Amino acid sequence: xxxLIEKMALMVILMALGYLCVRLKLVGPEFNKGxxxxxxxxxxxxxxxxxxxxxxxxxxxxxxxxxxxxMTVSTLISIGIGWLSPGLLRIKDGDKGMYRMLVAFMNNGxxxxxxxxxxxxxxxxxxxxLSNIPFNLLLYTVGIMFLQKGEKNYxxxxxxxxxxxxxxxxxxxxxxxxxxxxxKIVDDVADTLSAATVPLSMMCVGMSLGDVSLKEAVSKPxxxxxxxxxxxxxxxxVWFVLRFFIADPIxxxxxxxxxxxxxxVICTIIGxxxxxxxxxxxxxxxxxxxxxxxxxxxxxxxxxx
Numbered sequence: 001x002x003x004l005i006e007k008m009a010l011m012v013i014l015m016a017l018g019y020l021c022v023r024l025k026l027v028g029p030e031f032n033k034g035x036x037x038x039x040x041x042x043x044x045x046x047x048x049x050x051x052x053x054x055x056x057x058x059x060x061x062x063x064x065x066x067x068x069x070x071m072t073v074s075t076l077i078s079i080g081i082g083w084l085s086p087g088l089l090r091i092k093d094g095d096k097g098m099y100r101m102l103v104a105f106m107n108n109g110x111x112x113x114x115x116x117x118x119x120x121x122x123x124x125x126x127x128x129x130l131s132n133i134p135f136n137l138l139l140y141t142v143g144i145m146f147l148q149k150g151e152k153n154y155x156x157x158x159x160x161x162x163x164x165x166x167x168x169x170x171x172x173x174x175x176x177x178x179x180x181x182x183x184k185i186v187d188d189v190a191d192t193l194s195a196a197t198v199p200l201s202m203m204c205v206g207m208s209l210g211d212v213s214l215k216e217a218v219s220k221p222x223x224x225x226x227x228x229x230x231x232x233x234x235x236x237x238v239w240f241v242l243r244f245f246i247a248d249p250i251x252x253x254x255x256x257x258x259x260x261x262x263x264x265v266i267c268t269i270i271g272x273x274x275x276x277x278x279x280x281x282x283x284x285x286x287x288x289x290x291x292x293x294x295x296x297x298x299x300x301x302x303x304x305x
Contacts, residue, residue: 018203022210032207045168046193051126072134106261114198217283235260253305262288
């Protein structure tokens with residue numbers, strides 16, 4: 001438990017530094033927007049590739065297929081909980097589509113992968129990155145359908161599903177399966193980018209929360225209800241279902257960490273694209289991110305992972 005607390009304390013401090021940078025006006029919205037793109041498209045991709053380049057991983061092609069299946073099941077469970085959440089929480093007003101989306105989709109990129117790397121090492125990042133495949137497919141299909149429930153103008157676009165983390169994951173799978181050796185300089189670059197991913201990711205999260213009104217966020221009971229569904233109910237059900245099929249504690253722990261992550265920042269971005277007000281979703285992301293710093297280590301400790 002002490003190790004878990006120490007690792008989460010490091011994450012909290014890094015996130016707080018990002019938050020303070022915004023509050024002290026050391027950086028602005030444009031900087032954070034640019035840094036977020038840089039982290040997702042360069043540093044996170046480097047972390048994913050670093051997990052397989054010139055590494056000896058005890059996985060086979062069938063293990064990869066099974067990993068994608070397990071990640072898909074975990075994401076579908078979260079989506080089911082997201083769909084039921086407004087009714088279970090007796091929310092009668094507000095944007096129910098956005099609430100479903102915030103509970104259904106977790107922040108695996110900025111929070112999940114760095115936490116997996118911190119808890120289980122970079123070898124586990126490759127397995128965690130397999131979640132990118134079902135996550136993106138379901139986010140840009142089911143997630144958008146949540147927002148457009150009852151509307152007839154929904155159009156699926158494969159362009160939205162394909163992004164740099166997906167490409168990096170697919171490249172990592174190819175490198176791993178065919179055991180493609182890479183020059184040392186490529187390995188060194190990937191390792192260097194990977195080492196910077198955790199601090200930059202957590203600072204990005206803190207910066208994204210810098211403009212949220214703390215007073216407004218903490219005064220809305222529904223925020224705590226949705227956070228409870230996202231941070232506690234979702235990972236517990238994922239653990240309960242998948243523990244019967246997974247013997248490896250690192251694989252199970254990786255899936256539970258991803259399932260226990262706070263609401264995804266991308267939900268607000270997509271919501272804005274579809275005419276939603278981003279204030280309340282940003283408040284939920286703020287509350288769930290802060291609470292996750294407590295709930296994740298507690299869950300891992302209680303579940304014995």
